Amino acid sequence: MSRRPLPADRALSPATLLIHEAEARSGYGEMSEAMFLTSGFAYDTMEAAEARFDGRDPGFIYSRFSNPTVATFEKRMIALEGAEAGRATASGMAAVTAAMLCQLNAGDHVVAARALFGSCRYVVEDLCPRFGIASTLVDGADLAQWRAAIRPETKVLFLESPTNPTLEVYDIAAVAAIAHDAGARLVVDNVFATPILQKPLALGADVVVYSATKHIDGQGRVLGGMVLGSEKFIMDHLHTFLRQTGPSLSPFNAWTLAKGLETLSLRVERAQATAGRIADVLAEHPKITKLTYCGRADHPQAELIRKQMKGGGTLVTFRVGDDKAAAFRFGNALEIIKISNNLGDAKSILTHPATTTHQRLSPEARAEMGVVDATLRLSVGLEDPDDLIEDILRALETV
Numbered sequence: 001m002s003r004r005p006l007p008a009d010r011a012l013s014p015a016t017l018l019i020h021e022a023e024a025r026s027g028y029g030e031m032s033e034a035m036f037l038t039s040g041f042a043y044d045t046m047e048a049a050e051a052r053f054d055g056r057d058p059g060f061i062y063s064r065f066s067n068p069t070v071a072t073f074e075k076r077m078i079a080l081e082g083a084e085a086g087r088a089t090a091s092g093m094a095a096v097t098a099a100m101l102c103q104l105n106a107g108d109h110v111v112a113a114r115a116l117f118g119s120c121r122y123v124v125e126d127l128c129p130r131f132g133i134a135s136t137l138v139d140g141a142d143l144a145q146w147r148a149a150i151r152p153e154t155k156v157l158f159l160e161s162p163t164n165p166t167l168e169v170y171d172i173a174a175v176a177a178i179a180h181d182a183g184a185r186l187v188v189d190n191v192f193a194t195p196i197l198q199k200p201l202a203l204g205a206d207v208v209v210y211s212a213t214k215h216i217d218g219q220g221r222v223l224g225g226m227v228l229g230s231e232k233f234i235m236d237h238l239h240t241f242l243r244q245t246g247p248s249l250s251p252f253n254a255w256t257l258a259k260g261l262e263t264l265s266l267r268v269e270r271a272q273a274t275a276g277r278i279a280d281v282l283a284e285h286p287k288i289t290k291l292t293y294c295g296r297a298d299h300p301q302a303e304l305i306r307k308q309m310k311g312g313g314t315l316v317t318f319r320v321g322d323d324k325a326a327a328f329r330f331g332n333a334l335e336i337i338k339i340s341n342n343l344g345d346a347k348s349i350l351t352h353p354a355t356t357t358h359q360r361l362s363p364e365a366r367a368e369m370g371v372v373d374a375t376l377r378l379s380v381g382l383e384d385p386d387d388l389i390e391d392i393l394r395a396l397e398t399v
């Protein structure tokens with residue numbers, strides 16, 4: 001391995017770190033990172049194997065534990081987030097499940113905001129209780145509800161901000177303070193904001209989790225996840241849990257994600273600029289009955305957004321007309337924007353949450369979250385903004 005180190009006497013910006021952090025070249029001096037698609041590693045001697053296992057030689061042992069390509073992705077994510085440590089996982093849900101279960105025991109209690117990504121809600125509401133970990137769901141915007149839900153055995157508070165799909169924003173610093181007063185940790189799912197636009201650890205959160213499947217890959221290719229926090233949290237809780245239970249990121253996916261990071265800030269900035277333009281067009285349109293975009297002054301939490309986010313992000317949520325028929329007619333009339341349930345892709349994606357991602361919830365539970373039959377979520381991609389606006393305006397004509 002040859003390496004010319006990055007300058008150590010000045011802080012580099014994310015755009016630079018995402019391209020150059022953790023560069024490790026093999027003897028061939030390749031420019032693009034090599035992919036170490038290997039499950040195991042060979043030792044020159046029996047003594048070398050012994051030293052690797054007893055920790056005297058800190059090299060790789062087995063790709064369930066760690067792998068050079070996965071390590072490159074992890075180091076870039078750690079540098080971007082400004083975290084002390086982090087571990088990659090096979091998917092966003094593997095990251096969420098590991099971040100929760102690695103630190104919880106039977107008898108503990110979790111408080112979470114009700115407006116969670118569906119599978120995250122399953123982990124808190126269904127999975128944790130099966131192992132004797134009680135949970136309480138609260139309205140994430142209501143700090144009094146967070147405080148009232150705390151019990152002596154509360155160990156973890158969990159939220160996602162902005163939320164899926166209604167783009168509510170919660171006060172991360174305030175909820176972190178409530179957690180710390182109770183001797184608990186705050187875990188934040190930062191997928192919608194991306195690590196470019198929001199830094200939960202700097203706001204006081206203890207652990208941040210990502211589905212790297214979304215903006216970090218950014219081209220809809222692979223699944224992946226990441227958990228970041230203090231060195232102590234990772235070593236005391238996460239490290240052994242991941243090693244022994246095995247939700248490991250494949251080196252191929254890690255390579256894809258590390259290459260995705262090189263363009264992350266460019267992509268997020270471009271998609272965000274387009275999302276802002278689309279939101280402004282939709283806000284003025286007579287067939288749009290409600291519009292939520294985190295970058296607009298009419299967002300109910302605009303002041304909080306200015307405090308904790310660097311921009312409005314790449315998602316726009318709106319209601320077309322007032323029923324499912326209008327929402328479906330609009331979606332079916334789109335010619336460029338795709339109908340899918342993913343997000344953070346180069347391709348713009350329209351989702352009807354009530355019949356797809358949130359179908360499992362009762363109509364009452366959906367209504368409680370602000371998801372009605374007319375609600376649509378648009379993940380803005382990298383196409384030409386004028387082409388997207390034209391696609392949307394033409395489709396609205398059919399409603």
Ligand SMILES: *Cc1c(COP(=O)(O)O)cnc(C)c1O
Nearest residue numbers: 091092093117189191211213224
């Ligand atoms: C997609 C997503 C997840 C789950 O990630 P996977 O990579 O699909 O497992 C978790 N939280 C949020 C907010 C998401 O959007």
